[in-house]
Amino acid sequence: MSHLLEIHDLEVKFALRTGDIIAIDGVDLTLDRGETLGLVGESGAGKSVTGFSIINLISKPGYISKGKILFNGDEISSYPDKKMREIRGNKISMIFQDPMMTLNPVFTIGTQMIETLLAHKNISKKEATKIALEKLKKVQIPSPGTRLNQYPHELSGGMRQRIIIAIALITDPQIIIADEPTTALDVTIQAEIMDLLQELCETDNMALILITHDLAVVSQVTEKIAVMYAGKIIESGLTHEVISNPKHPYTIGLINSIPGSTKPGEKLQQIPGMMPTLSEIPSGCAFNPRCTEKKEICETIIPEPKKTDSGSIVSCHMR
Amino acid sequence: MFAFIIRRTLQAIMVMLVISLIGFSIKSNIGDPVRDLVGERVTPAERAAIADKLGLNDPFFIQYTRFVKNVLHGDFGTSLIYRKPCLEVILKHAPATIELVLGAALIIILISLPLGVFSALKPKHLFSRFIMGFSTLGVSIPVFLTAIMFIYLFAVTLGWLPSYGRGETVDIFNNGYWNSGFLTIDGLKHLVLPCISLASIMLPLYIRLIRSEMMEVLETEYIKYAWAKGLSPKRIWLVHAFKNTLLPVVTVFGLQIGIMFAFTILTETVFQWQGMGFMFLEAIQRADISLLIAYLVVVASVFVLVNTLVDIFYGFINPTVRIAGTK
Ligand SMILES: Nc1ncnc2c1ncn2[C@@H]1O[C@H](COP(=O)(O)OP(=O)(O)O)[C@@H](O)[C@H]1O
Ligand SMILES: [Mg+2]
Numbered sequence: 001m002s003h004l005l006e007i008h009d010l011e012v013k014f015a016l017r018t019g020d021i022i023a024i025d026g027v028d029l030t031l032d033r034g035e036t037l038g039l040v041g042e043s044g045a046g047k048s049v050t051g052f053s054i055i056n057l058i059s060k061p062g063y064i065s066k067g068k069i070l071f072n073g074d075e076i077s078s079y080p081d082k083k084m085r086e087i088r089g090n091k092i093s094m095i096f097q098d099p100m101m102t103l104n105p106v107f108t109i110g111t112q113m114i115e116t117l118l119a120h121k122n123i124s125k126k127e128a129t130k131i132a133l134e135k136l137k138k139v140q141i142p143s144p145g146t147r148l149n150q151y152p153h154e155l156s157g158g159m160r161q162r163i164i165i166a167i168a169l170i171t172d173p174q175i176i177i178a179d180e181p182t183t184a185l186d187v188t189i190q191a192e193i194m195d196l197l198q199e200l201c202e203t204d205n206m207a208l209i210l211i212t213h214d215l216a217v218v219s220q221v222t223e224k225i226a227v228m229y230a231g232k233i234i235e236s237g238l239t240h241e242v243i244s245n246p247k248h249p250y251t252i253g254l255i256n257s258i259p260g261s262t263k264p265g266e267k268l269q270q271i272p273g274m275m276p277t278l279s280e281i282p283s284g285c286a287f288n289p290r291c292t293e294k295k296e297i298c299e300t301i302i303p304e305p306k307k308t309d310s311g312s313i314v315s316c317h318m319r
Numbered sequence: 320m321f322a323f324i325i326r327r328t329l330q331a332i333m334v335m336l337v338i339s340l341i342g343f344s345i346k347s348n349i350g351d352p353v354r355d356l357v358g359e360r361v362t363p364a365e366r367a368a369i370a371d372k373l374g375l376n377d378p379f380f381i382q383y384t385r386f387v388k389n390v391l392h393g394d395f396g397t398s399l400i401y402r403k404p405c406l407e408v409i410l411k412h413a414p415a416t417i418e419l420v421l422g423a424a425l426i427i428i429l430i431s432l433p434l435g436v437f438s439a440l441k442p443k444h445l446f447s448r449f450i451m452g453f454s455t456l457g458v459s460i461p462v463f464l465t466a467i468m469f470i471y472l473f474a475v476t477l478g479w480l481p482s483y484g485r486g487e488t489v490d491i492f493n494n495g496y497w498n499s500g501f502l503t504i505d506g507l508k509h510l511v512l513p514c515i516s517l518a519s520i521m522l523p524l525y526i527r528l529i530r531s532e533m534m535e536v537l538e539t540e541y542i543k544y545a546w547a548k549g550l551s552p553k554r555i556w557l558v559h560a561f562k563n564t565l566l567p568v569v570t571v572f573g574l575q576i577g578i579m580f581a582f583t584i585l586t587e588t589v590f591q592w593q594g595m596g597f598m599f600l601e602a603i604q605r606a607d608i609s610l611l612i613a614y615l616v617v618v619a620s621v622f623v624l625v626n627t628l629v630d631i632f633y634g635f636i637n638p639t640v641r642i643a644g645t646k
Contacts, residue, residue, distance in 0.1 A: 057546055089549030096547075101540035105639060106562050116548045151638040167548065 002073035004174060004207055005031040005054070011066035012049055012058060014278075021278040023049050023062065025231040028305075031175065031224075034205040036198070038218030038239060040254070041228035042275050047211045048097075050228070051177045053077075054209075055088045072174075090120040093168035095178040095197075099160035099185070103152040110148030113167055120171050135166040139196060158189040165197060169204070176201065179211045194221060216258050219243045227251050230275055230286040233305075237312025247314040249291050285317065293318050323634055331627045336387075338619040343386045346612045347379070395613035400605050405613035409595060413617075414497040415485060416583050416594030422514035424576060427522055435529025436564075439537065440556060451530075454523035466516035466589040473512060481509050483591035513590040520582055521575055528571060533564040566637050573629025577622035 012024035024046045031037055039047045052058045054069055056077060069077040076087055088094075096102040103112055113132040114125060121128075129148070136144035139162040152160060161181060168176050178197060182190035198221050201208045210222055218225055219239055226236040227250065235248040246252045253271035273290040276282060282289055288298040295317065303315045353361075353369050361369075370376060374385065389395070395405035438447035474482030486509035488498035500506030536542060537560055545555045584596035591597070595614065602610040 055547060057543070059543070085549045085551065087549070088547055094544075094547040096540060096544055098540065102544045104541040104545065104559055104563070106566070106637065107559075115550060115554065119548065119550050119554070153639050 002070065003030045004033045004035070004072060005029070006070040007050075007054070007067070008070070009067040010050070010053060010064065010069065012046075012053055012062055013065040015061040015063070018279070020065075022065075023231055023278055024053065026067070027228075027231075027233055029226060029233070029236075031207050031209065033174070034201075034207055035224060036201060036208040036210065036222040037224045037226065038222035039209060039211045039226050039228060040213060040215055040218050043213060044275060044277070045228040046231040047213075047228055048179050051094070051179050051209065051211050054175075054177060055092055055094060056081075056084050057088070086120070089116055089173075090171045091173055092175045092177065093171070093173040095161075095164055095168050095176060095181045097180040097183055099157050099164055102164055103160060105152055107151075108148065109150055109152065109155075109163055113148070113163070113170060116167055116170050131170060132166075135170050136163070138169065138200065139163070139166045141166070157185050158193065161185060161193055162196070165193075165200070169200060169206075172204065173206060175207045175209065177209045177211070180213070181210075182217070183212070183214075197221075215243075215254050216260075227254070230281055231278065232286065232315065234287065234316070235312060235314045237310070241310050242312050245310050245312075247308050247310075247312060247319050248287075248316050249293050249318070250287050253290075285315075320634065324631055327627050327630050331623045334623050335620060338623075339387055339390060339616060340383065342612045342616050342619075343383050345615075346386070346608060347382060349608060351608070390616060395616070396609035398602075398610040398613075399607040400601065400610070405610050406617075408598065408610060409613055409617050410496055412593065412595045412598045414499065414594075415592060416580065416587070416596060418500055418510065419513055419517060419583055419586065419592060419594060420576065420579050422510050423517035423521075423579060424572075426514055426518040427525055427572075430518075431522055431525035431529055435526045436533055436556070436561065438526070439530045439533035439564075442534070450526060454526045457519060457523035458527075460519075465519045466512070466586060469512050469516055470589070480512050481505075482512065485509050485593060513586050513592055516589070517579065517582060517586045521579065524575075525568070525572070529564060529568055532567055533560060536560045536563045539563075562636070566633065569636070570629060570633055573625055573632075576625055577618075580618055580621065 007027055007029040010024055010027040011022060013020045013022050027046075027050055029037070029050075039050065041047055049058060049062065053064055056064070056079070058064070064077055067077070068075050071087065071091070076084065079087070103109070110129065110132060113135070114128040117123065117128040117131060118125070123131075132148065133144055136147055141147055141159065141162050147155070147159075147163070155163070165181075168178075176197075181197060182193050185193060194217060197208070197210075200206070208222070210218060212218060222239050224237070225239040225242050226233045227242070227248065228234070229250050235242060235246070235251045242251065243255065246255050250271070253269070256269040257271065271290055276286065276289075282299070284297070284299040284301055285291070285303050288294050291298065297317050301317070303317045305313050305315045306319070308314055308319060353366050353373070353375075357365075357369065374382060377385075393406050395409075397403065398405045398408045401408045434450050437444075438450045441447050470482045473480045485498070485500050485506065487503045487505040488500050489502040489506070491497045491499050491502075500510050542555060542560055545559050550559070580595075583592075583594060584599055586592065587594045587596035588600060595618070599611070599614050601607075602614065
């Protein structure tokens with residue numbers, strides 16, 4: 001049987017006035033039913049663009065310039081828009097980063113939940129309302145009945161994100177793509193939301209792609225991990241393998257910079273330098289200017305992904 | 320919401336007081352009620368006696384209070400040229416102007432909404448470029464030029480439409496006040512050119528406003544999210560984006576309707592349209608101060624009333640305003 005989701009050699013370009021820039025460069029990913037995958041990397045690495053590519057909703061002027069995306073074996077990356085709409089919000093749901101900006105301010109929560117159902121299922125408004133209520137209970141919202149008639153601004157950020165999770169669940173999708181779902185929230189409720197999401201995916205056997213810059217979250221939540229750097233996946237594998245035995249110097253640097261990864265009293269290690277902007281990616285390995293193990297070859301030849309002894313896949317000349 | 324309405328109403332009353340104060344100051348400085356009453360042929364002594372009797376030598380504040388009291392009872396004094404109460408004169412001229420503005424507003428709504436939305440959704444389409452070019456041109460042509468061009472083309476050259484007057488009207492309430500041009504073919508024909516001329520002032524502005532508001536809304540996260548939910552383009556554009564676009568546009572529209580009343584002065588002059596604007600010019604030419612002030616106060620009241628209603632309506636369609644009002 002085919003994988004639930006396969007991304008093959010994905011390339012995404014942005015057509016800027018100054019010429020095309022490559023934002024996603026040869027990304028490969030697979031996801032199976034009920035599996036959880038963490039997509040990590042610094043801001044600007046291309047995580048969100050990868051997520052939006054899956055539902056073919058890259059912001060203009062971006063477009064998929066190469067590669068293909070298969071969902072249950074069907075090549076959805078070549079679907080016309082009308083057919084793609086049957087997947088979006090139905091088979092593959094998305095949770096956005098900032099719950100304060102995601103809901104339309106002039107419609108009630110109920111309207112925004114129900115319209116999603118009505119767009120995909122052939123049911124009455126009454127049935128849809130019932131399902132909406134059910135899902136609100138599922139995301140543990142207090143007094144769900146009154147929420148339906150409330151407007152977004154009447155609810156806190158944490159509540160709104162719960163509602164967005166409820167909307168994501170409403171059509172019983174096979175995949176949820178959560179793009180930094182807790183980044184915009186208070187630290188105190190981040191864990192609650194993350195736990196809820198994880199629990200729901202587990203009970204309903206939904207696959208989850210968790211996009212985050214927070215390696216600590218990924219190590220607690222997901223089974224698989226892919227580390228992105230400047231539009232490429234530089235290391236991927238089972239989360240516990242990669243975390244306990246990182247291979248790529250960038251991954252090692254990321255892990256060392258997690259608070260708690262070093263002994264108490266020891267200074268946190270930061271990776272020196274910054275990720276290059278897409279128009280200034282150095283030749284060879286994109287990470288080479290910041291790398292502690294850099295050799296001559298790193299400046300000229302782009303490293304190919306290869307399998308390591310621990311089972312993870314790494315793109316580095318030194319492994 | 321209730322508190323919001325109360326607050327908004329109090330504000331409106333404040334504004335009206337200020338306007339009445341200005342109106343009264345003008346009237347008491349340059350008006351000459353004695354002349355209005357008895358004309359020029361009286362001796363200075365008689366004039367002084369009449370002025371005293373009318374209370375014109377009372378302190379300013381007392382006179383002002385009397386003025387406000389009279390105005391509240393609908394008494395704006397007597398018009399010099401019409402020899403009738405000012406309010407009656409204005410009320411008889413108002414329907415013509417209101418119908419003119421109504422027709423123009425209707426034209427603006429019917430044209431600017433579809434054109435603005437279309438050019439926002441398909442900015443690169445040839446038709447959108449044409450609309451934008453046309454509206455740039457439209458913004459820079461003065462209204463009387465448009466009007467004269469229309470008269471020349473449709474009335475003089477083609478002879479399709481009448482070029483002046485209101486045509487056949489129907490007395491709706493059978494009391495001589497509201498003669499409507501909307502109910503007869505001839506009346507409607509007479510409405511076309513003046514309404515288009517008046518609409519043409521604001522139309523380009525609205526197309527641009529709706530377009531830019533809509534384009535801004537289309538870039539928001541919640542619209543991107545609506546796409547991610549798999550909604551149809553029709554729902555996203557015409558329900559989600561449209562409602563958010565409409566909010567600021569409604570406010571501007573409400574404000575501009577008041578300004579349109581001011582522009583009717585030009586349009587009515589060009590088309591010999593017997594409305595308030597026409598009457599206003601006449602009042603200026605013949606120094607009918609009472610009528611001028613009455614016009615000022617009445618138009619300002621309408622302006623303030625419309626603004627207040629628009630704000631309250633806005634409060635109804637925009638949930639965040641409602642909350643701000645109740646807190
Ligand atoms: N709308 C856009 N226009 C131009 N470039 C974009 C746009 N969106 C994203 N990019 C480019 O793609 C890169 C990756 O962006 P993104 O996927 O949002 O990063 P992140 O990993 O933080 O989610 C950015 O560094 C930026 O250069
Ligand atoms: Mg992002």
